[in-house]
Amino acid sequence: xxxxxxxxxxxxxxxxxxxxxxxxxxxxxxxxxxxxxxxxxxxxxxxxxxxxxxxxxxxxxxxxxxxxxxxxxxxxxxxxxxxxxxxxxxxxxxxxxxxxxxxxxxxxxxxxxxxxxxxxxxxxxxxxxxxxxxxxxxxxxxxxxxxxxxxxxxxxxxxxxxxxxxxxxxxxxxxxxxxxxxxxxxxxxxxxxxxxxxxxxxxxxxxxxxxxxxxxxxxxxxxxxxxxxxxxx
Numbered sequence: 001x002x003x004x005x006x007x008x009x010x011x012x013x014x015x016x017x018x019x020x021x022x023x024x025x026x027x028x029x030x031x032x033x034x035x036x037x038x039x040x041x042x043x044x045x046x047x048x049x050x051x052x053x054x055x056x057x058x059x060x061x062x063x064x065x066x067x068x069x070x071x072x073x074x075x076x077x078x079x080x081x082x083x084x085x086x087x088x089x090x091x092x093x094x095x096x097x098x099x100x101x102x103x104x105x106x107x108x109x110x111x112x113x114x115x116x117x118x119x120x121x122x123x124x125x126x127x128x129x130x131x132x133x134x135x136x137x138x139x140x141x142x143x144x145x146x147x148x149x150x151x152x153x154x155x156x157x158x159x160x161x162x163x164x165x166x167x168x169x170x171x172x173x174x175x176x177x178x179x180x181x182x183x184x185x186x187x188x189x190x191x192x193x194x195x196x197x198x199x200x201x202x203x204x205x206x207x208x209x210x211x212x213x214x215x216x217x218x219x220x221x222x223x224x225x226x227x228x229x230x231x232x233x
Contacts, residue, residue: 002037002044002055006063009081010074015063016056016082020048025115026091027051030079030099033152034143036062039096042216047223051092056082058099060145070151076105080112092227094118096212097185098152104193107174108166116227117174117197120219121209124189125159132156167196174200175226177219182208201226 002017017037037055057064093114095103100122132153176194194202207214
């Protein structure tokens with residue numbers, strides 16, 4: 001069972017869940033849009049057999065603050081501050097969908113230096129065609145701050161192409177997990193991310209967008225094959 005915590009990082013309160021032995025090597029999981037750290041419940045207990053697992057609620061989600069600013073750069077800075085506050089040097093960093101975008105931005109930061117990076121169904125920095133509707137107010141069925149949806153949709157419609165260069169600067173071992181034909185994320189874009197990150201391994205698990213939920217055993221098998229056997233401090 002997970003434990004719930006909060007801390008202040010980058011000027012806001014972040015809620016987060018933990019699993020596993022406090023002395024085990026750290027593994028940080030970043031959820032997708034509209035979810036929270038509980039999204040990792042299908043796989044976190046198994047990952048906690050070898051790692052201390054952390055799953056923060058990203059800003060605007062779950063029990064974390066809703067400051068109104070939801071640019072990916074702000075989420076990146078939150079996660080960097082989260083790692084610094086908890087002293088998680090050389091953590092494995094894994095993200096799904098929106099969380100994978102945050103994860104690859106963190107990995108591109110020279111100060112972050114994750115031990116390894118796992119990108120599950122990462123969103124490529126290519127314009128969405130046709131463009132996504134950007135809401136101007138709450139729609140009534142949001143599972144997160146509606147302004148997160150607006151910010152991410154604006155980015156999907158007009159991402160900074162320079163982010164492709166950021167991917168090329170990631171220096172840690174990287175696993176890219178694609179969901180195959182059942183996913184709404186362009187699979188050629190995911191393949192392009194893997195091709196851009198030096199030495200990245202691309203694996204397709206035919207599960208659709210939610211690989212860790214739809215096929216948790218395969219997700220865990222791929223992570224265990226990729227990650228080196230952890231050594232306790």
